[in-house]
Amino acid sequence: MKVLLTEDNKALQTNIVTYLQNEGIICECANSIQECQDKLVAFQYDIIILDRMLPDGDGIDIIPFIKSRNLSVSILIASAKDQINDKVDGLNLGADDYITKPYFMTELIARLKALYRRNKLDGNQNLVLGNITIDTDKQEVSVHNQILNLTKKEYDLLVYIYANKNRIITRPAIAEHLWGDYADSLGSLDFVYQHIKNLRKKIISAGGNDFIQTVYGSGYKYALSE
Amino acid sequence: MKLVQKFVLFYLLLSLIVMSLGGVYYYVTFTQLIDKETDYELNGQVNQLAGLIKKDLPYDSLTDYRIDIKQLRDTVGIKESRSFADTMAYHHPSKAVIHHRKINKTLKIDGVWYRFKIFESVVEPLDTFYGTFKATAAVFLLLTILSVLYSLFISKWLLRPFHESLNKIKDFNVQNAVPIVTNVTHTYEFRKLNDFIENMTHRAVRDYINLKEFSENIAHEIRTPLAIASGNLDLLFQDKDLNEKQVEIISNAQGALNKVSRIQQSLITLSKIENEEFKRDKTINLSEMINLLKTEKEDIFELKNLEVSTSIAENVSIQNDPILLEILLSNLLQNAIKHNVENGFIHIKLTQEGFKISNSGDEPSSSTETLLGRFKKSSSNSDSIGLGLSIVNKICELSHYELSYMYQTDNKTHEVSILFPTSNFAQN
Numbered sequence: 001m002k003v004l005l006t007e008d009n010k011a012l013q014t015n016i017v018t019y020l021q022n023e024g025i026i027c028e029c030a031n032s033i034q035e036c037q038d039k040l041v042a043f044q045y046d047i048i049i050l051d052r053m054l055p056d057g058d059g060i061d062i063i064p065f066i067k068s069r070n071l072s073v074s075i076l077i078a079s080a081k082d083q084i085n086d087k088v089d090g091l092n093l094g095a096d097d098y099i100t101k102p103y104f105m106t107e108l109i110a111r112l113k114a115l116y117r118r119n120k121l122d123g124n125q126n127l128v129l130g131n132i133t134i135d136t137d138k139q140e141v142s143v144h145n146q147i148l149n150l151t152k153k154e155y156d157l158l159v160y161i162y163a164n165k166n167r168i169i170t171r172p173a174i175a176e177h178l179w180g181d182y183a184d185s186l187g188s189l190d191f192v193y194q195h196i197k198n199l200r201k202k203i204i205s206a207g208g209n210d211f212i213q214t215v216y217g218s219g220y221k222y223a224l225s226e
Numbered sequence: 227m228k229l230v231q232k233f234v235l236f237y238l239l240l241s242l243i244v245m246s247l248g249g250v251y252y253y254v255t256f257t258q259l260i261d262k263e264t265d266y267e268l269n270g271q272v273n274q275l276a277g278l279i280k281k282d283l284p285y286d287s288l289t290d291y292r293i294d295i296k297q298l299r300d301t302v303g304i305k306e307s308r309s310f311a312d313t314m315a316y317h318h319p320s321k322a323v324i325h326h327r328k329i330n331k332t333l334k335i336d337g338v339w340y341r342f343k344i345f346e347s348v349v350e351p352l353d354t355f356y357g358t359f360k361a362t363a364a365v366f367l368l369l370t371i372l373s374v375l376y377s378l379f380i381s382k383w384l385l386r387p388f389h390e391s392l393n394k395i396k397d398f399n400v401q402n403a404v405p406i407v408t409n410v411t412h413t414y415e416f417r418k419l420n421d422f423i424e425n426m427t428h429r430a431v432r433d434y435i436n437l438k439e440f441s442e443n444i445a446h447e448i449r450t451p452l453a454i455a456s457g458n459l460d461l462l463f464q465d466k467d468l469n470e471k472q473v474e475i476i477s478n479a480q481g482a483l484n485k486v487s488r489i490q491q492s493l494i495t496l497s498k499i500e501n502e503e504f505k506r507d508k509t510i511n512l513s514e515m516i517n518l519l520k521t522e523k524e525d526i527f528e529l530k531n532l533e534v535s536t537s538i539a540e541n542v543s544i545q546n547d548p549i550l551l552e553i554l555l556s557n558l559l560q561n562a563i564k565h566n567v568e569n570g571f572i573h574i575k576l577t578q579e580g581f582k583i584s585n586s587g588d589e590p591s592s593s594t595e596t597l598l599g600r601f602k603k604s605s606s607n608s609d610s611i612g613l614g615l616s617i618v619n620k621i622c623e624l625s626h627y628e629l630s631y632m633y634q635t636d637n638k639t640h641e642v643s644i645l646f647p648t649s650n651f652a653q654n
Contacts (some may be wrong), residue, residue, distance in 0.1 A: 016457060104452035152525075167464055216470040
């Protein structure tokens, strides 16, 4: 996966690039709309991460540029403007997804992978975790060809863990991924634990691998003992 | 009491004192003048009579009902003398005993001593008193009438610049960012007042805008460093060599950062609402919106073991911005979840007139009124950032909804209700 990151803040650039590189994602940077357009014309990218507030304008102004040239690049808007109408503006113009700053790196990776899957692999690639298979098209999970009865949240959780299978995922990150703003009103992160526990139980009782490992009580890690 | 009424009242009081004293002075001067004139006249008459006696007219032929002349025999130690006195005497023409002035003069004419007593009727002092009183009263009455008319008409005209400025101050709202421009006046005091009002509102507006820009900028600018800090923590978290203590520290730092970013997002939302960046012109089916929200959050209710019941009237439509309404409902629902108790309940009710959400929960430590303000929160829940209800409050203010928040101690229930204005209903 090759990503173009438009972000004018150096510190944040380094941050994201390092994180993505650890994940094996090639990430290049553009500091302005101008630079971004130059790079888009010269190279091929799978996904472009667009910041809205760039020194020479609003990042979403690049979207028409992309559309007019029929560039096959997925667009993820990441910006400091968090209002829903900004989000709608971006999506209406043809962006594929929207993420608001500050975000958890694990969330960014999950979004990037989902976009990549959807747009590059036509969305019908099965994700495989040992003997667990996730059909992202039908949103079904099966173990030994037997379909598991998972709730929507449990499914989301499993995909999220899969997307970040080389990372440690923190409980707040999971809570925010699953419940968004409501994560806060849940008050306690024990619910994350409960969801993980239920998901684990369902998979193990169907004969699946125990795929997840608790890290020091505050995070989780995909771990397949093979 | 109006200022002008007070002015007139004090003025009339002062006039009353001055005029009363003036009346007394008139009376005294007037009576003295009359006495003096009468005395002069009486003296003249005596001299005239003395002249006649000198011409050898028998003195007793000169007497009548008011003139009394006597020849004095006993003249031992006698001197020429003259005295005047007030006296009561019978007045023939009016056939009554009335006030008279009397002269008593002793005179030597051709070696013979005579005593002259002449009476002259004068104006009754009581009549003089009544006269002056009537004149003073008439003047005072005229003054009163004119003063009242003055206070009614002239003062209205005189004080017009003042009232105009006052109305402008009343209509002034610093949030509109329009300083007051007063009308031109030629009265020194009003000119000074207007200058002051203009300067003050200019400053207030400037300070308000500065403050608003400052907080908006802060809210925006804080986001990138937040993202950097959070990203760095994420990176750090992936380090294989971390021990449990370090992981806990990173976790705590991440939690705190999350809270800052929530505060920041809420502040931006608040300022967006205040800046009226929402067009409230869409017709929204509130019934559908609430039902959808309830279905979406079912898993949360289940997790928190909350019993949720609804009574939602069908097809309640309302004119507003869908995003604003979503923020409003979502904030209320989040509060109802957050401030609930184990095995508690939430009840949502929607009618054509309004919306009510009630939930079980512990009594808030501060009054429900104060909880509507910014950063006001019940201390029992430290996770709360204290902006949810103030956002709800702002949206209601903007949309002219009537918001009320009550806590019922007997059944431990929080009750937030919103009344829609009748004019806000969409016509189907």
